Amino acid sequence: MIFVEDKNLVVPGDVLADDEYHTGRGTFKEGNKICSSLVGLVAVRDKKISVIPLQSKYIPKRGDVVIGEITDIRFSMWNLDINSPYSGFLPASDVFGKEKRDLSKAFDVGDVLFLRVVDVDEVKKVKLGLKGRGLGKFRGGILIYITPTKVPRLIGKKGSMINMIKDETKCDIIVGQNGVVWVKGKPEMERIAERVINMIEDQAHTSGLTDRVRNMLYELLGKEIEDEEEVPEPDIEEG
Amino acid sequence: MVMTMVSIVPEITRRSITELIRKGERADGRSPDDYRDIELEVGIIEKAEGSARVKMGNTQIMIGIKPQIGEPFADTPNVGVLMTNSELLPMASPTFEPGPPDERSVELARVTDRCLREGKVIDLEKLCIIEGEKVWMIFLDLHVLDYDGNLMDAAVLGSVAAILNTKIPTAKVENDKIVIDEENFMELPIKETPLMCTFAKIGGELVIDPSLDEENIMDARISIGMREDGSICAMQKGGEMPFTNEEIIKAIGITSQKTGELRKHLK
Numbered sequence: 001m002i003f004v005e006d007k008n009l010v011v012p013g014d015v016l017a018d019d020e021y022h023t024g025r026g027t028f029k030e031g032n033k034i035c036s037s038l039v040g041l042v043a044v045r046d047k048k049i050s051v052i053p054l055q056s057k058y059i060p061k062r063g064d065v066v067i068g069e070i071t072d073i074r075f076s077m078w079n080l081d082i083n084s085p086y087s088g089f090l091p092a093s094d095v096f097g098k099e100k101r102d103l104s105k106a107f108d109v110g111d112v113l114f115l116r117v118v119d120v121d122e123v124k125k126v127k128l129g130l131k132g133r134g135l136g137k138f139r140g141g142i143l144i145y146i147t148p149t150k151v152p153r154l155i156g157k158k159g160s161m162i163n164m165i166k167d168e169t170k171c172d173i174i175v176g177q178n179g180v181v182w183v184k185g186k187p188e189m190e191r192i193a194e195r196v197i198n199m200i201e202d203q204a205h206t207s208g209l210t211d212r213v214r215n216m217l218y219e220l221l222g223k224e225i226e227d228e229e230e231v232p233e234p235d236i237e238e239g
Numbered sequence: 240m241v242m243t244m245v246s247i248v249p250e251i252t253r254r255s256i257t258e259l260i261r262k263g264e265r266a267d268g269r270s271p272d273d274y275r276d277i278e279l280e281v282g283i284i285e286k287a288e289g290s291a292r293v294k295m296g297n298t299q300i301m302i303g304i305k306p307q308i309g310e311p312f313a314d315t316p317n318v319g320v321l322m323t324n325s326e327l328l329p330m331a332s333p334t335f336e337p338g339p340p341d342e343r344s345v346e347l348a349r350v351t352d353r354c355l356r357e358g359k360v361i362d363l364e365k366l367c368i369i370e371g372e373k374v375w376m377i378f379l380d381l382h383v384l385d386y387d388g389n390l391m392d393a394a395v396l397g398s399v400a401a402i403l404n405t406k407i408p409t410a411k412v413e414n415d416k417i418v419i420d421e422e423n424f425m426e427l428p429i430k431e432t433p434l435m436c437t438f439a440k441i442g443g444e445l446v447i448d449p450s451l452d453e454e455n456i457m458d459a460r461i462s463i464g465m466r467e468d469g470s471i472c473a474m475q476k477g478g479e480m481p482f483t484n485e486e487i488i489k490a491i492g493i494t495s496q497k498t499g500e501l502r503k504h505l506k
Contacts, residue, residue: 069249081247110250142255142266187259191268 006044007205010036010051017049024050040149041205054205058084058148058178060126064117065135067143067176068128070110073103080113080128083145083178088126090115095130112138112182114174134174141172141184144194146201148179153204154197161200161210168217169193192220253456257442266452267296272493274448279396279504281404289405289427293397296450297387299331300394302401303380308410308417311367311374319366319374323352325381325394332386332451343390350435350475351381351394354464358433358472360402365428368410373417375407377427388451391462391475392501395435400505402427433472434501436494437462440480445490447497461487463494467502 002017004010012035019032026038027050036042040053060066060082068080068088080088090113095106107113114136118129130136146154155162155175166173171185171193183193196216203209256266263271275296284290289304311318325348327335340348355361366375379401381394406424410417439449439457449457458480464473471491476482482490 069247071247108250110247110253112249112251138251140254141251143249143252187255190255191266 002044002049004042006042007207008042009040009205010042011039012037016042016051020047022048024048026051026053053149055147056149058082060084060086060088060117060120060124061177062117062120064177065132066115066117066128066178067112067138067174067180067182068115068178069112070107073109076103078103078107080115082115082126082128083148083176083180084126086124086126088115088117088128090128090130094128107137112143114138114176114182138182138184141182142190142194144181144183144197146179146181146197148177150201150204151175151177151179153209154181154200156210161213164210164214165193165196165217168221169196192217195220248452248455252452256452256456260444260446260453261442263444265446267450271444271446272497274392274497274501275450277396277501277504279400281400288407289401289403291397291401291404292384293393293400295387295389295393295396295448297385298389298393299383299385300390300397301382301384302394302397303382304401304405305378305380306405306407307376307378308368308373308419309376310372316371317364317367317374319361319363320376321352321356321361321363321379322376323348323355323379323381323398325351325383327383327386331383335383335386346475346477347381347383347390347394350391350462350464350473351379351398353475354395354433354435354473355379355398355402358464358466359430360399360433362428362430368417369412373410375410377402377405377407386451388454389437389448392435392437392448395433395464396501396504399432399434403429403432403505431466431472432502432505433464433466434498435462435464435473436490436497436501438490438493440478440482440486445486445493447493461490463491465491465494465498467498469495 004016014036015033016036017034021034023029023034027034028037034049036051038051038053040051043050043052066082068082070078071081072079076092078090082088092103115128116132119127169189169192171183171189174182183190259266278294281291283292284303287303288306291302293300325344327344329335329337379398405427409420409423409425438445438447438461439453440459441457459478462475466472
């Protein structure tokens with residue numbers, strides 16, 4: 001017996017189903033009833049019922065790619081803020097190998113890096129690494145913060161949503177699993193991308209989002225094109 | 240030792256905001272001398288004699304006023320008392336901590352207090368009941384509910400609105416005793432409506448009503464309190480870098496225009 005439908009909004013304590021279903025994320029069992037422990041949307045997959053929170057904090061997971069800011073330099077590592085209750089660290093050996101060098105010459109406080117979560121231990125110490133394609137320091141661009149549960153929605157099915165924004169705005173966009181988004185392109189295009197991304201975060205729980213995002217992009221860009229009619233747009237090289 | 244939590248601003252964010260401001264634009268699409276959307280509600284706390292809630296963009300402050308009869312200060316025996324306190328609630332920002340008031344909270348309360356007191360919002364002499372013995376004391380409490388930069392302008396605007404909204408019971412002297420008439424209320428005796436404008440200096444340019452992102456990267460800040468006739472009643476400078484004469488004169492010019500626009504919210 002199930003008392004809610006897929007994508008219903010629930011609050012903590014709402015009874016979702018009885019014990020013929022399995023408990024998923026964001027739920028708990030009280031007697032033989034399954035209840036929500038979060039404010040969020042119900043997701044029913046086969047016999048498993050879970051609640052996807054409307055807002056969340058990023059909990060580091062091994063293998064995630066994240067965007068982090070350097071907050072401190074220690075003797076042999078950098079400390080990074082990864083938009084999470086837990087801070088991460090990047091060992092100097094990961095960058096220099098066995099060589100001993102001045103850490104601040106490679107990355108300084110305030111630098112923004114694209115990293116991979118190498119390991120998370122029992123006390124949530126987050127070890128980060130830079131080994132992998134495309135990982136490293138960002139130069140230029142802007143940062144946008146969204147709630148980490150909305151990241152899959154921003155990326156879309158097989159990257160459909162994010163690719164549409166990339167194609168329309170001609171911006172480079174990188175999304176970290178921790179809800180930090182890096183955008184680089186022409187300044188006015190960066191602003192458009194920012195507005196669209198904030199709109200997606202706002203309306204991530206509604207359906208028909210892709211179409212609305214497309215319309216919004218066309219509207220914002222349509223204005224831009226009218227403004228620049230006299231000046232032929234120069235070709236922009238990707239990357 | 241007092242340690243204020245310093246938030247580290249990513250270098251690329253600092254650069255993108257500074258470059259936009261150098262071009263005369265801002266990250267949220269405003270022009271350098273635009274305020275964010277302002278919402279002002281009064282009389283929202285039933286139990287307080289006067290109250291207001293002000294929203295400036297995402298910054299939100301609640302203001303409550305309670306009157307009390309007390310003894311005047313010895314050097315001003317015939318003058319009522321106005322006291323301002325501020326509270327930075329931890330839910331307003333990750334950098335606000337519970338505990339004794341920190342530097343920012345004290346500064347906010349003092350600057351607001353100075354702007355209200357020196358701006359002569361209330362005719363405090365009319366709050367005297369028995370000279371040298373009993374006067375009305377007006378306690379004004381600022382509760383910061385949400386912090387997104389520029390607390391001072393919001394605090395002053397909200398405080399003035401709350402003071403205009405306040406009705407205190409009338410007090411009479413009968414046979415050397417004070418009788419409070421809880422049936423008849425009087426408005427506070429208002430003289431002026433001073434307001435405040437805050438500017439941040441970023442990349443050598445002045446921007447009004449800085450947001451939190453802008454406050455985090457600003458070189459310096461200046462707040463100017465002004466009465467309706469254009470006279471200055473308070474000024475506070477913050478940050479590490481200096482201002483030039485021209486910058487301050489420019490800021491005063493914008494303030495006299497912008498306080499006029501802000502004053503429309505009080506009506």
